Amino acid sequence: MPTNRQVLLDNRPKxxxxASNFKLVTSETPALQDGQVLVRHHYLSLDPYMRGRMNEGKSYAQPQPLGQVMQGGTVGEVVESRNPKFAVGDKVQGMGGWQEYSVVDGNQAGMLRKLDTTHVPISQYLGAVGMPGVTAWYGLVKIIEPKEGQTIVVSAASGAVGSAVGVLAKQRGARAIGVAGGPDKCKYVTDELGFDACIDYRQHKDARSLAQALKEACPNGIDGYFENVGGLVLDAVMLQANAFSRIAMCGMIAGYNGEPIPMAYPQLILTNRMRVEGFIVSEHMEVWPEALKELGTLVATGKLRPRETVAQGLDAAPEAFLGLLKGRNFGKQLVKLA
Incomplete structure (x- = not known):
């Protein structure tokens, strides 16, 4: 059995x-038992939600245990199998974590999913055709419920979730307006993803200024907002929101280090009779087949062209993760392991 390198959560952030919160170790991979498979991970997914799990406080998921492999999504290849459902060479997706290999019980439902990489690259199953894509699909389709001609705004629009939100909105006849950081990301959002406009939030010092830019991009107001960041952007959107507008609360990256996130205009929720709903996509597994079918088709046909930022090797995972939290990535952040 191969030697396995792993990244553990060594201590909780203050x-x-x-990078000192993590620890790189080497371990021996255990011999397979009946029903188990050995997966060599090709790519590891880095996602903002992982930051929240590093804390010990109350959240929607249990904290990441100290001294254990950091949890996270992986795609890879079966290299040894003692399970008739999986053959050597099968491409699979699972939650293998921050390590090069994982031993998985192939009989446990949902632990491993076989992948068809004929038309969709394997890495995309961690992004547009994986959890981030389904997150975008659920928040847009089930909470925002866009109608033809309505205006949908999404923050972090060049990221793995945001990019899919805009393309899915356009597919439903809505206008898609992105908010992103920097001219390169905004150009990608409009030129490659097909959004109607994209606003660089870094050009605005306060919510009023950003709200004015949103007003110009959204002359008929905002009917739906897909929230990934909180803070300044949320305040600006609130100022341009229409009556009966909907907000899908997906992430609040502005507060992931524990800072409070004041909300400047909460009274507008009442004034505009707004629907504001938080959600966790893993609680809605019933929509995954429908969502993945649409997302896979969009990627395979070139209508959704996700960007990826790829760090090389397990050693690079901690710094790549910290960069993700600061917006240094462009699109989906991955670590290539094989």
């Missing part, structure tokens, strides 16, 4: 996360 404020901002740092």
């Amino acid at each position: 404020g901002e996360a740092t």
Whole structure:
């Protein structure tokens, strides 16, 4: 059995996360038992939600245990099998974590999913055709419920979730307006993803200024907002929101280090009779087949062209993760392991 390198959560962050919170170790991979398969991970997914799990406080998921492999999504290849459902060479997706290999019980439902990489690259199953894509699909389709001609705004629009939100909205006849950080990301959002406009939030010092830019991009107001960041962007959107508008609360990256996120205009929720709903996509497994079918088709046909930022090797995972939290990535953040 191969030697396995792993990244553990060594200690909990005090404020901002740092590389010293993680520890790289080497372990021996155990021999397979009946029903188990050995997976060599090709790519590891890095996602903002992982920052929240590093804390010990109350959240929607249990905290990441100290001294254990950091949890996270992986795609890879079966290299040894003692399970008739999986053959050597099968491409699979699972939650293998921050390590090069994982031993998985192939009989446990939902632990491993076989992948068809004929038309969709394997890495995309961690992004547009994986959890981030389904997150976008659920928040847009089930909470925002866009109608033809309505205006949908999404923050972090160049990221793995945001990019899919805009393309899915356009497929439903809505206008898609992105908010992203920097001219390169905004250009990608409009030129490659097909959004109607994209606003660089870094060009605005306060919510009023950003709200004015949103007003110009959204002359008929905002009917739906897909929230990934909180803070300044949420305040600006609130100022341009229409009556009976909907907000899908997906992420609040502005507060992931534990800072409070004040909301400047909460009274507008009442004034505009707004629907504001938080959601966790793993609680809605019933929509995954429908969502993945649409997302896979969009990627295979080139209508959704996700960007990826790929760090090389397990050693690079902590710094790549910290960069993700600061917006240094462009599109989906991955670590290539094989």
